[in-house]
Every structure is written in C-alpha cells, then in structure tokens.
Amino acid sequence: MKRRDLSFGDGVAQEKEAGVKVLELVMAWLSPQELASLARTCQSMATTVRSLTRDRVADAAQGLERWPVLIRNELDSCRYPWFQYTPSCCRSSSNFVRPWGGGFGFCEEHGGVMRRCQEDLGIFRLSGILSSVGCRCADSCVLAQQDHGELDDENVGCTCGYTSDRVNAYTDESKLQLLYQHNDGADVCWDDSKCTDEVDHSAENAVVQRPDHEFFEVSDEDSDVNEGPPLILECGGACSCRADCCLRVTQQGLSVRVIVVRQRFTGWGLHAAQHISKGSFVCEYGGELITTAQSRDRQRLYDEKDGSKFRCGSALLVVREYMPSGDACVRINVDATRVGNVARFINHACDGGNLLPCLVRAAGSVIPRLVLFARQDIHDGEELRYSYGSCGGVAGKVLPCHCGTPACFGTLPSDST
Numbered sequence: 001m002k003r004r005d006l007s008f009g010d011g012v013a014q015e016k017e018a019g020v021k022v023l024e025l026v027m028a029w030l031s032p033q034e035l036a037s038l039a040r041t042c043q044s045m046a047t048t049v050r051s052l053t054r055d056r057v058a059d060a061a062q063g064l065e066r067w068p069v070l071i072r073n074e075l076d077s078c079r080y081p082w083f084q085y086t087p088s089c090c091r092s093s094s095n096f097v098r099p100w101g102g103g104f105g106f107c108e109e110h111g112g113v114m115r116r117c118q119e120d121l122g123i124f125r126l127s128g129i130l131s132s133v134g135c136r137c138a139d140s141c142v143l144a145q146q147d148h149g150e151l152d153d154e155n156v157g158c159t160c161g162y163t164s165d166r167v168n169a170y171t172d173e174s175k176l177q178l179l180y181q182h183n184d185g186a187d188v189c190w191d192d193s194k195c196t197d198e199v200d201h202s203a204e205n206a207v208v209q210r211p212d213h214e215f216f217e218v219s220d221e222d223s224d225v226n227e228g229p230p231l232i233l234e235c236g237g238a239c240s241c242r243a244d245c246c247l248r249v250t251q252q253g254l255s256v257r258v259i260v261v262r263q264r265f266t267g268w269g270l271h272a273a274q275h276i277s278k279g280s281f282v283c284e285y286g287g288e289l290i291t292t293a294q295s296r297d298r299q300r301l302y303d304e305k306d307g308s309k310f311r312c313g314s315a316l317l318v319v320r321e322y323m324p325s326g327d328a329c330v331r332i333n334v335d336a337t338r339v340g341n342v343a344r345f346i347n348h349a350c351d352g353g354n355l356l357p358c359l360v361r362a363a364g365s366v367i368p369r370l371v372l373f374a375r376q377d378i379h380d381g382e383e384l385r386y387s388y389g390s391c392g393g394v395a396g397k398v399l400p401c402h403c404g405t406p407a408c409f410g411t412l413p414s415d416s417t
C-alpha cells in the first residue's frame, strides 16, 4: 500500500515510505520474542526522548546555564518562542550551537563557558587591532590598589579590571563600581539617571544608551553627541591567570536566578527569581554576531514578519563603541532572535530600568561584548529592564512603549541605520 503523509514535503514522505519498507523487512525476519524486545526498547527510547524534551522546554536555557531558567505563562495560549540557546555571542555560521542544545557546559580546566566559546569561534582572539595586552598574574588576579583614583605605585596589582577611565571596574566583592572617584578628584557615576538625589523624569533626560552596530565596522560618528555604553577591560585569552580569576566577572554565563514570564502588554519578559544586589553582573546579551549588511536585511525581514512569526518582536541589538579619540566608533550587531540567551527577553524601560548595559573587552579580544549589571538592588520577582536607546522610533516602524514609567516617551527606540 502506498503511504502518503500530506503534512510533510515530498522528500520527507519518500524517506518515511522507505522507513516503512525497512520496518516491514525487519518484522518479517524477527521472531515474536525478538519483536517484543524491540518494541520494549523503542518504548523506553521514546520515554527518554519525551522526558528530555520536557526538561528542555521547562528550562529556557536548555541546560546551558548554571541553573535552569523557568518559563511561566498564566496569561494566554502564546507558546514559548523557539530559538537555539547560546550563553554567549557566536558567529552566525558557527555550528557549535546544536539543535539539541548540547555542546559545552562548564569546563573549568579550559576556562569555563566563555573561553570555550571564544576558542570555538576564533574571532575573539584575532591579534592586533584594539586587543589589549594580557596580564601575567599567576592563578587569580589581585585588584590594583587605588587611592582617590590614583594608582598606588607600590601595589599596582593586575593590569586588567579597569574601566576606560583607568579606574577599577570592580569592587573586592566582584560588584561593578557604579560610583567612583576620578583622578581629578571628581565623583564619576556611570549611571547618570541615579547620580543626583532628584531623578529627572523628563523624556529628554531619560538614560540614553546608544544601541547601534556592525560585526566590525568603524564609522566616523561624532562621539560628543553619541555616548556609548561604558567600557570595562577584563582578563581574557591573552592573560596567564586562571579562568576563575576575580577579573573575569562576566565570563561564566548567567550569574543570577531568573524566570521568563508572559506579560500583558510587552510579550515575554525576564524577572528576577532572587534578590540581586546593586552592581551584580546579571548576564551577557548573547546571540549571533552579524555584519551590518546582514543586520539590515534581517531587520527588514523581521519588520515584514512582525505580527506573524516574530509577533513578540525581534531581538536584534545594535551597539556602538565610541573610540577615546571621539571621532570614530565600532558598530557591533547581535541578533538573538534565532540564536540567543535569556537577555533576549529583557524589555525596554524609558527611565533606564534596573539594569545598566556595559561593554566588556577581555584582554586579547577584538570584539567587545554587551553585558548587563544591576544598577540598583533588585527584589525577587521584579522585572529586569534597561533602556534600548535614545527614545523615539524611526518613521515607519514606530512601536508603542508600555514601560509605564513616568519618563515614558510613548514609543520604543529603534535604529534607523
């Protein structure tokens, strides 16, 4: 009898047909006892596959983070979006992300998830341009001692772990130093919206991080106007310290417990599933590193498909790193729509939200990574949010903003480039 299954393409139907023929041949060969044993084996395999699938669906991180990320939808029948999980950024053609989510786990002797990722990709170890020189610390690094922003010459400590202002990026507890004293004596705060006692809620003064990008495009934009996210230099592949050194804060994947929650106006969102203290590293914005040309093509596709396949919005982020000279910037495009991590669920808030996006460049790496730190203490259950960029949408693709903050501009930021 000719079997046809109209729900599959012709190629698949032919394969199924061939499979049925093989099965018929096998059945003719086997004794009833052998057939019964084969049936039991198949049944136990099916049970294993079902439980594997269930576990993967129950864990948004597909087993690739240090703890599972639960998914909660008590609102509607919208299904959890399918995407391949990657704890960190990857090249779009890379085959290290496997359909079953397997691959690399924590691997201390090789430097943990991040270093493994970087080695697989090769792209983070390009020598030369923009890559910083690594430290020569044995085992774990020691923070450089600073007195009012001045380096103590007697105890210079590790040569990594600085901000682009040459002050320690982290405290002794590996928290981001959100407020520090510059060597001109002035207090410097990365988080402008929280520096003064009185927060200015006007839309013009809402925190402006400039998410803009291309895999590696240097352009000559005016950095007097465009301030990119703050830059941190961490230990990396060029250093001799161990993978668990205190200056690799952002290199071990998701560092706090979170949950993906379905929400009424903003689709899926990411919530804290524990108390997160101010300055803690939360996660990297993981996804496919793509070129600017690719990002434009994909954005066009996502804009067209909005309302159908990508109905909860795409997760294509453009970031610009502004050069200290002030006359050039590097554009990085990360698309977390099809390959991404938990950061793809973090929604926008016009007042800057409770997360601070920063760029981190590991010593020996060319391309910086976008990472998110808690800019304030965050309660268990609170939604995690940051500002996607300068407020206001681009003509033709204006999406309403439902952040609900007093600073709400009314529309989501979007990139026109």
Ligand SMILES: C[S@@+](CC[C@H](N)C(=O)[O-])C[C@H]1O[C@@H](n2cnc3c(N)ncnc32)[C@H](O)[C@@H]1O
Residues within 6 Å of the ligand: 265, 266, 267, 268, 269, 312, 313, 314, 315, 316, 343, 344, 345, 346, 347, 348, 349, 399, 400, 401, 402, 403, 412
């Ligand atoms: C990176 S995704 C964030 C996760 C997304 N909510 C989801 O369901 O996958 C960005 C998309 O989320 C939605 N979104 C994020 N913040 C929003 C906000 N404040 N108001 C309305 N929609 C928002 C928009 O559709 C946006 O294109």
